[in-house]
Amino acid sequence: MPSIRHFLLCGLFALGACDSKVTSTLDPVLQAKADTITQCFPEHLAKLNALLEFADLWRLSGGTNPPDPTGLTWSEQPDGTIDVTITLTGFTITSTISFYSPTGLLQNLTLPATSLSAAIDAAATELRNLFGAANPFMVGEWTMSGAGVTGSGALTGIIGGSANQNELEELRTTGATPAGGPPAVADGTIELTGTHTCEMTFNTPRLVTDGSPTQEYPIGVITVRLEKTAATVTTVNAAFTMDGTATGVLTVDTVPGRFEINLETRSIFHRR
Amino acid sequence: MHISHLLLLLAAGAGLCSCTQLEVTAQLGYAQLALDGDVGYSTPAANGEATDLAIRQDIQSAFGLGEDQGTPYGRLQLDTGVLVWSVSGFMFEEEGRGTLAANFGENLTAGTEVYTDFALNNAKAALAFEIGLGPVSISPGIAANFIDLSMAAEDSIGIVREEVELAAPIPLGFLRAELDLGIVALVAEAGYMSVDVEDVEASMLDLEALLAVRPLDWLDLFVGYRSIAIEAEGLIDEDEVDLDLTLSGFVIGGGVRF
Numbered sequence: 167m168p169s170i171r172h173f174l175l176c177g178l179f180a181l182g183a184c185d186s187k188v189t190s191t192l193d194p195v196l197q198a199k200a201d202t203i204t205q206c207f208p209e210h211l212a213k214l215n216a217l218l219e220f221a222d223l224w225r226l227s228g229g230t231n232p233p234d235p236t237g238l239t240w241s242e243q244p245d246g247t248i249d250v251t252i253t254l255t256g257f258t259i260t261s262t263i264s265f266y267s268p269t270g271l272l273q274n275l276t277l278p279a280t281s282l283s284a285a286i287d288a289a290a291t292e293l294r295n296l297f298g299a300a301n302p303f304m305v306g307e308w309t310m311s312g313a314g315v316t317g318s319g320a321l322t323g324i325i326g327g328s329a330n331q332n333e334l335e336e337l338r339t340t341g342a343t344p345a346g347g348p349p350a351v352a353d354g355t356i357e358l359t360g361t362h363t364c365e366m367t368f369n370t371p372r373l374v375t376d377g378s379p380t381q382e383y384p385i386g387v388i389t390v391r392l393e394k395t396a397a398t399v400t401t402v403n404a405a406f407t408m409d410g411t412a413t414g415v416l417t418v419d420t421v422p423g424r425f426e427i428n429l430e431t432r433s434i435f436h437r438r
Numbered sequence: 439m440h441i442s443h444l445l446l447l448l449a450a451g452a453g454l455c456s457c458t459q460l461e462v463t464a465q466l467g468y469a470q471l472a473l474d475g476d477v478g479y480s481t482p483a484a485n486g487e488a489t490d491l492a493i494r495q496d497i498q499s500a501f502g503l504g505e506d507q508g509t510p511y512g513r514l515q516l517d518t519g520v521l522v523w524s525v526s527g528f529m530f531e532e533e534g535r536g537t538l539a540a541n542f543g544e545n546l547t548a549g550t551e552v553y554t555d556f557a558l559n560n561a562k563a564a565l566a567f568e569i570g571l572g573p574v575s576i577s578p579g580i581a582a583n584f585i586d587l588s589m590a591a592e593d594s595i596g597i598v599r600e601e602v603e604l605a606a607p608i609p610l611g612f613l614r615a616e617l618d619l620g621i622v623a624l625v626a627e628a629g630y631m632s633v634d635v636e637d638v639e640a641s642m643l644d645l646e647a648l649l650a651v652r653p654l655d656w657l658d659l660f661v662g663y664r665s666i667a668i669e670a671e672g673l674i675d676e677d678e679v680d681l682d683l684t685l686s687g688f689v690i691g692g693g694v695r696f
Contacts, residue, residue: 188479188677189601190544196597422596436594438553 199402199421200436202394206364207416207425208432210392213257213310213317213356214368215429218375218384220252220259223282224304224323225376226290226332233283240282246274250282250306257312264307265289268300270344290325290332301326301335305349307342310356319354334376337384339369362396368406377410383429385410461517463658467691469511469528471664473503473556475683477589479602481544492671492678493540500542501554501591502534511664511689522568522577522614524627526646527561528664530685542591543600543677552591558685559586560666562644564627566614577614581629582607583644585668587683602679604670608642623650625662638672652695659692 225231234240237253248263263286265273275292277285286304293302303324310317320342326335340349357365373386388406393399404418408429416425416434423438477500478492498504513526534554541547566579584607592599610629617624625648632641648662665686672679
């Protein structure tokens with residue numbers, strides 16, 4: 167005849183073995199995507215920032231566009247285009263800037279030789295005088311090179327605002343060739359090679375960097391495709407949203423939540 | 439005491455009940471419960487031996503649990519005059535966010551921000567033999583407490599998920615005491631079990647106290663307190679689980695008697 171204690175022990179065995187279990191699961195696909203973001207995006211963001219700082223020279227707000235940075239050399243070509251080289255730590259950006267009428271005709275403008283900043287300011291003012299309220303634009307076809315860094319693309323800046331109060335209305339990633347107006351939106355590409363290869367393809371139809379003279383960070387959405395090649399290839403598609411603050415938000419397809427990224431430190435923090 | 443003696447005692451009580459009045463009380467209410475305690479969970483070492491490193495972590499700071507949660511509460515009692523049968527139950531759920539102070543499971547490491555889902559479904563069935571002493575009655579008996587506990591923690595992205603599930607009917611030694619003053623009654627129930635077997639040491643203490651007001655013969659209003667404390671330490675699926683949890687809070691509601 168079983169004792170009460172035996173009965174209780176049987177109950178406890180049920181606690182230990184019946185429907186009790188522990189489960190540990192790991193999603194390798196999600197893990198690979200998260201690794202791609204955390205291992206690739208910060209370095210790409212550094213390069214993207216450099217590109218945006220280069221485009222910052224196009225800021226025109228109030229005629230107070232930023233001065234030329236250290237490491238920049240430039241020269242005007244006979245056809246009115248400007249060749250620019252910026253040497254940064256570890257890599258170089260080279261670009262050709264061209265100025266266009268609203269309908270996409272190349273303009274050969276009279277530019278001062280004092281600085282690229284002054285030349286772009288003068289070009290914007292002259293374009294406004296020539297074309298009035300219609301939006302002339304400038305295209306900067308760029309390449310990036312250095313140890314473990316390659317990249318190429320083009321940026322188009324739409325010039326707006328009132329005369330002598332020019333502003334860069336918006337910045338786009340585009341092709342290099344106008345077609346009756348600004349070039350169509352197109353991808354830029356940056357590839358980083360190290361312990362693994364990370365390629366970022368990106369585009370934006372509208373990025374505002376010159377909304378006010380004091381604007382410090384861009385406003386807009388950049389569509390990003392990251393591909394990390396190590397033992398296997400992992401691809402993520404994402405949207406990087408910047409709202410004019412130091413924190414950008416990266417939302418990645420099939421990855422829950424969002425990655426908050428400090429544009430200064432490039433630290434990444436995931437939130438649901 | 440052997441189980442045969444207890445069954446004989448209950449059978450005798452069942453015989454007595456046939457000549458007494460039957461009373462049924464059905465109650466529904468609202469329980470405001472909060473979780474407290476610690477949980478540890480670790481996987482074996484590479485050689486398969488238990489690491490004994492299931493470091494208990496505070497469920498509030500590590501898992502973000504412990505806020506008051508509202509849950510429906512139900513209780514049904516059949517009083518035959520000698521034997522009192524009762525069934526009560528509730529379902530408790532809570533979600534939280536915390537930061538692990540130690541490793542949890544196989545893949546969640548200390549410092550990870552985790553999102554936690556906790557659920558505890560409980561049904562308690564009790565059978566007590568009522569011994570009347572004027573307005574006071576003491577009712578020793580047995581209870582079966584069915585516990586269905588699950589706790590899952592995952593990182594914010596959802597890459598890693600660690601889950602502990604405990605589901606079992608747990609028999610308890612049980613004592614029920616009631617002070618019945620007519621319009622007001624005070625009911626207290628306590629159940630306890632502590633055992634130590636091969637892989638698991640566990641104990642459970644279930645306390646419930648109700649103050650019932652009966653303004654009408656058929657109407658029953660109550661307010662009370664419920665506490666379930668579970669301690670368990672041992673191996674489940676060869677992983678070490680160590681938990682010390684208390685779920686407690688107030689219950690309030692009403693019901694009918696006939």
